[in-house]
Amino acid sequence: MLQFVYIKLISFIRVGIIVSTMGCSSVNAAEIVVNSTVPSKQYTLADIRAVFMMRQRFWPNGEQIKVFTLSDSDLLHKDFVKNNLNMFPHQLRRIWDRMLFSGTGAIPVQLDSEQEMIDKIANTPYAIGYLNNRPDNEKIRLFEYQ
Template identity: 40%
Template sequence: MLPLGGSHAVAEGQAVLLVAHADVTTQRLTRDTTRAIFAMRQRTWPDGQAARVFVLPNDNPVHERFVKERLAVYPHQLQLAWDRMVFSGTGQAPDRVRHQAEMLERIATTPGAMGYLEREYLDDRIQVISMD
């Protein structure tokens, strides 16, 4: 197996990658920008295109790994931010999907979409976004 760059080995398996719809022009994001988009505080890609965020259930191990390792927050902190926006009427929660296969389909068919997947789920309909 090929090493996954600067990513440290994960006991449960491989790294979880940030992915986007093929039409997204942004190639890399900072952790802060990625966190702002997933927290639904920033609703667009850096180029101004509307961002559509997809996430797995909070108790999904892939969701937990992505949020902790890539966003450096805990799943319950993200959920709290979403709940606050929904209940105050200032925003909405991201679209939730049941599993990685559904995540792949939704990102591949939704312009401006972003989410996360393990490497084995990638195909040529989506792209990996690098994170600084």
């Protein structure tokens, strides 16, 4: 009986180690980036969440916000939603789907790659998105918030 408990304990520890190492991906924390036309101001986490949940649709200067995201299955998207918005990707998707199907709002533009994200944000005034690293592009700046 003691040997059975010991084997179960070892198996449990192995599973825990495997699961904890799976959670450590090679993806860095996502950087929120914006087009250089976005007004600078003191933004909060609540502001960022409202923007990506498509509840805040205009910047303080009255210009419409253009939100870009990656696909739900993209590792960077998952990292961004969990670490920057403090929610799970399926929760964010549920909010977008509810808005889309009820006709009460729009959903973000979904892009296929980080390179496409860089191109869209650089060439779209008042755009916001996220990247793995700070881009080397004078039309894009990091989005600062508290």
